[in-house]
Amino acid sequence: MAIDFDAEWDHRGLGSLKWEFIVRDGEPQPWDRTDPDLGEDRVLPMWVADMDFRVAEPIIAALQHRVESGIYGYAGKTPGYLSAVADWVQRRHGWFVDQDWIVPTVGIVPALHLIVRQFTEPGDGVLIQRPVYHPFSFAIINNDRQVVCNPLELDGDHYQINFDDLETKAKASNVKLAILCNPHNPVGRVWSKDELSRFAEICHHHDVMVVSDEIHGDLILPGHHLTSYGLLDSEETEKSIVCTAASKTFNLAGLKTSNLIIRDPEIRTSMKKEIRNTGLWGLSPLGLAATQAAYEAGEPWLEEVIQYIANNHEFLASYIEKYIPALRVIPPQATYLAWIDCRNLGLDENALSQLMMKDARVYLDDGHIFGPEGAGFARLNLACPRSILEQALDRIRKAVESVMS
Incomplete structure (x- = not known):
């Protein structure tokens, strides 16, 4: 049965972070429609990574x-x-996961904080690959560890890993942990098996533990394929944690349920201890029920939503190429997040942000929040009805034309 992803649902009055809040000084604040800085026109929110679609009926x-x-x-x-989680990973990604390896948590971001605290010491280095999901940095800095960046390199129209730099950074004596994002948020890369194998080899050689955040791993666009970090050589990836959740896949982020897949029994025991010690051991009965239903009966919905998202990506790329050639879309391989190169506008980060929010009336994630390597870019969430996406692009086009004229 076809699902109507074109339907526009009213999110007002539900406490929706995306539709009813704005982030200022790092804190979500209720949206004030009379704010003189924003005016009273409806701003289209296309920032935080959740969908505007209703969830699957079985959920x-x-x-x-x-x-x-x-x-x-x-x-x-x-x-x-546990059976639903293990069966899903096996069916979608070809990875056999023993149910004993599964450690549910209240979310991947809280889990990253726990992992950093449990497996590193204050002052240790934690390696990330900016531009990258900014809570990675928060989990490091807020726990008195040091960010060690292996910056991604933009080669033409896709990003790649600088393995020479990775080798140099990984062998530093203070680097104890690496956080990998696969698929990568915000640039949309799905790392190949060869890339992941080389990453694993370097980290294993230098005794660097790896955490692979695969929360977007079920949102792979047609023509691409996810290789989970857990599928690599068992010796090189034994000292690792793979993070998964139904939250991005099935739009369940508010139910606060995710899973850590930990093959090594010592690491698993240590992680469970840290969860207990910090009091984050409780699980949501609704989150558990929704996740199980999603994995058991949500696959038809997922296949349709992936195709809809892929079509939105194609529409976005075509629109920008035709009407806003000053911008450039980095071709995505996964996720419902578009990474847009705005550097040809010649604006600094504040001016670019103001152009989108005040002039275009579209709320995007500024690229610089993903690290200085993201300056001049913007992240746009296109998991929305086509009509909303088209409105947003029309607004952005007019705002850019005013700057370029």
């Missing part, structure tokens, strides 16, 4: 069933939940 049914039980006490991982 809604599972949540309704759970709510109707009237029982909302403490919840734990059930055999059914």
